[in-house]
Amino acid sequence: MSLMLEEARNAPERIRGQLQRNQALLADLGERLRLAEPAAAVTVARGSSDHAAGYFAYQCMKRRGIPVASLPPSLTTLAQAPWRLNGQLALAVSQSGQSPDLVATQRALAAAGARTLALVNTPQSPLGAASDTEIPLYAGEEKSVAATKSYLATLSAMAQLIGHWQEDRGLLDALDGLPERLTRALAMDWSPAIEALTGADKLMVIGRGAGLAVAQEAALKFKETCAIQAEPFSGAEVRHGPMALIGPGYPVLVFAPPGPEQAGLLELAEWLEGVGARVLLAADEGVATCQLTLVDAGHEALQPLSVIQSFYVMVAGLAAARGSDPDRPRHLNKVTCTL
The missing domain is CATH 3.40.50.10490 (Glucose-6-phosphate isomerase like protein; domain 1)
Structure with missing residues (x-):
């Protein structure tokens, strides 16, 4: 069995643990977002993580009515764009949390007044350190180059965040049964x-x-x-x-x-x-x-x-x-x- 297949097969149990461990963190974050609702959001990611960010953007726009854009990191690292994001949401997504362009962009957005979140799988990463709030994926070490369980864990963490932000009991209850359905x-x-x-x-x-x-x-x-x-x-x-x-x-x-x-x-x-x-x-x-x-x-x-x-x-x-x-x-x- 390839590492890729083995890691994909581990995803349901990793997600089960993640949903339990992040419950309090995301319930609190959802409440804070409701109390000070951002008018817009940006996402910062590459590769599979950027695809996951598209899922978050769609759910956020559909459920909260907040426009969300995927922000090219080169606007910071190459173009030095003059960001103005006071009070808006910036969500960075990365399995490793190490890529310099993502870290530099998150720091620039924070300096421009954004409220910064990071979804990362690697503890104590530079990207997590550059963000106001770090949301751990708890997918465990991913050895295969092709991401599987970390991508799925990113989607489940995003769904749990949206569920708490929206106070959507139906979505949160469905998340409880998600590991069995993924199995x-x-x-x-x-x-x-x-x-x-x-x-x-x-x-x-x-x-x-x-x-x-x-x-x-x-x-x-x-x-x-x-x-x-x-x-x-x-x-x-x-x-x-x-x-x-x-x-x-x-x-x-x-x-x-x-x-x-x-x-x-x-x-x-x-x-x-x-x-x-x-x-x-x-x-x-x-x-x-x-x-x-x-x-x-x-x-x-x-x-x-x-x-x-x-x-x-x-x-x-x-x-x-x-x-x-x-x-x-x-x-x-x-x-x-x-x-």
């Missing part, structure tokens, strides 16, 4: 995707809403672990140009979990099949046309976690089928330091 997601048979993609050199991955964050993460994992040129698109954006790439046999992975986005994604999948694409549809068992079964995560906001949990198992198997080592992708290191 079930590990057991889903996604072998049709392995069979379809063993010889692929390109594909699209489509999601929508908060699900775009896991479509982006899935596309990155295809690149990292399988050397497949995978591109993520929203179910709406794909209609604005990228559809011109679709021809007979072109592989498309569509994530369509339960929720308000599902109907449009199912319609899109049907259209793609009609023009000859090789569609791999991931949906709940109530959708007759799905090839890849999803476990219902118990709450609309948590569906992306179930999706990516099942995906990680599949992509680790796909890498093995293609003769790749998902733990040691070429040219990549576990900790990436950029400016």
Whole structure:
């Protein structure tokens, strides 16, 4: 078993411990955010962490009505932008908490008056030290270059923060049952995707809403672990140009979990099949046309976690089928330091 697969399989229990250990911290933070509501927020992250930040941004905008932007660190490190963020929220996300560009940006945002939070997996990191509040991921050491459990733990921590900020009892109760549902997601048979993609050199991955964050993460994992040129698109954006790439046999992975986005994604999948694409549809068992079964995560906001949990198992198997080592992708290191 690869380290990547082993770590992905550890995610449910790591998340169980995280939710318990962060309960008091995030309940207090949620109350403080309600008492002094920011008018806007920015996120600071790269790679898988930036995809997770997209999940936070969507939930924050949907539930709190607060605009959120992903901030390019180069605006600080290369352009020395004159930030004005008095009282606004800055959330930095990093598995290691070490990249100099993220640390420098967080310090600059704090100096500009932002209220700074850091989601990090490594204790006593420079990024945590540069932030007002550090939210530990408690994912445990991650040895595989390809992040899995730390990405899932980032999403669960974000969901718990949003739940307390919103005082959403339904979401918080669903989080209690999330580890069991993720354990079930590990057991889903996604072998049709392995069979379809063993010889692929390109594909699209489509999601929508908060699900775009896991479509982006899935596309990155295809690149990292399988050397497949995978591109993520929203179910709406794909209609604005990228559809011109679709021809007979072109592989498309569509994530369509339960929720308000599902109907449009199912319609899109049907259209793609009609023009000859090789569609791999991931949906709940109530959708007759799905090839890849999803476990219902118990709450609309948590569906992306179930999706990516099942995906990680599949992509680790796909890498093995293609003769790749998902733990040691070429040219990549576990900790990436950029400016």
